[in-house]
Amino acid sequence: MEKACIDINELINVFSNNEGAVYQSDKLNCFYVDFGGKFARYNCLSLQKLKKVVEEIDIEALLLNTQRADFELVTFNGCEHIYLLSALEIISLKDLLQGTFTMFKLNHMVNDCLFRLVY
Amino acid sequence: MKDLMRIKCLISQDIETLLNQQIKKEAHSSSLYLSMASWCNQNGYDFSADYFTKQSEEERAHQLKLFKYVLDMGGNAISPEVTGIKSDFAGFREVFEDALEAEIAITQSFKNLASRCLKEQDFVTMEFLNWFLKEQREEEYKARRALELFEVIGEEGTGRWEIDKHVNDISYSED
Numbered sequence: 513m514e515k516a517c518i519d520i521n522e523l524i525n526v527f528s529n530n531e532g533a534v535y536q537s538d539k540l541n542c543f544y545v546d547f548g549g550k551f552a553r554y555n556c557l558s559l560q561k562l563k564k565v566v567e568e569i570d571i572e573a574l575l576l577n578t579q580r581a582d583f584e585l586v587t588f589n590g591c592e593h594i595y596l597l598s599a600l601e602i603i604s605l606k607d608l609l610q611g612t613f614t615m616f617k618l619n620h621m622v623n624d625c626l627f628r629l630v631y
Numbered sequence: 632m633k634d635l636m637r638i639k640c641l642i643s644q645d646i647e648t649l650l651n652q653q654i655k656k657e658a659h660s661s662s663l664y665l666s667m668a669s670w671c672n673q674n675g676y677d678f679s680a681d682y683f684t685k686q687s688e689e690e691r692a693h694q695l696k697l698f699k700y701v702l703d704m705g706g707n708a709i710s711p712e713v714t715g716i717k718s719d720f721a722g723f724r725e726v727f728e729d730a731l732e733a734e735i736a737i738t739q740s741f742k743n744l745a746s747r748c749l750k751e752q753d754f755v756t757m758e759f760l761n762w763f764l765k766e767q768r769e770e771e772y773k774a775r776r777a778l779e780l781f782e783v784i785g786e787e788g789t790g791r792w793e794i795d796k797h798v799n800d801i802s803y804s805e806d
């Protein structure tokens with residue numbers, strides 16, 4: 513199903529790590545996050561929200577707290593997906609999203625240089 | 632690959648974060664001035680209470696101006712949580728000392744924002760910030776002049792009463 517989606521929408525791999533990948537569709541102006549067994553669609557705003565939610569999780573507190581399991585639910589209002597992630601998975605997702613947004617910055621610079629600056 | 636984030640929003644994430652921090656600082660200033668107005672009122676300094684109430688409204692206007700800019704540029708403006716507002720002052724003079732200190736901190740904050748804009752070559756936000764940089768001239772000037780009344784008039788006798796009466800006369804003009 514993932515493969516089919518990638519082919520049909522001509523997805524571009526923005527960033528990947530060992531646990532997952534983020535793709536962009538120039539056709540549909542959206543993103544797909546392939547992580548934790550889900551292939552989920554996001555728009556600009558919701559992807560930013562996801563990053564914010566993941567970054568706000570206090571992983572240290574999660575690991576040090578012996579009263580509860582080392583799992584965390586990751587979702588937000590308006591998000592169609594819920595992730596149940598272990599501390600290690602949260603670290604991976606954080607890394608994935610940070611890498612993604614760094615690639616966005618890089619892509620922005622490339623776009624500026626190639627198409628936008630008029631000399 | 633399309634630059635989707637840029638298509639959505641003119642300002643970078645870093646600038647957006649700094650602007651949201653500034654929104655929070657202006658909200659904090661507004662609350663602080665209101666707190667000063669309350670203290671002045673309760674201690675019989677009615678003119679100063681009016682002065683600080685007006686300042687509080689100005690800070691609220693600054694907050695909204697920044698808020699609108701972030702939204703107009705396609706960003707996410709965050710309504711700030713304001714906590715830890717000082718409400719007890721050691722004396723009349725301390726209120727004005729704190730007011731100047733708060734304005735100096737705000738000026739510094741805008742300088743940081745401006746330097747970030749120049750680093751990113753975000754001249755659009757830089758141009759927007761010019762209004763605030765200019766405003767800080769007036770804000771610091773007024774706070775400094777008010778504090779100077781304590782030196783010029785002195786606090787002895789009817790000094791504080793006199794100072795209170797003249798606080799609203801302070802005005803700034805560029806020429």
Ligand SMILES: [Fe+2]
Nearest residue numbers: 657660690693
């Ligand atoms: Fe202000």
Ligand SMILES: [Fe+2]
Nearest residue numbers: 660690734770
């Ligand atoms: Fe101010």
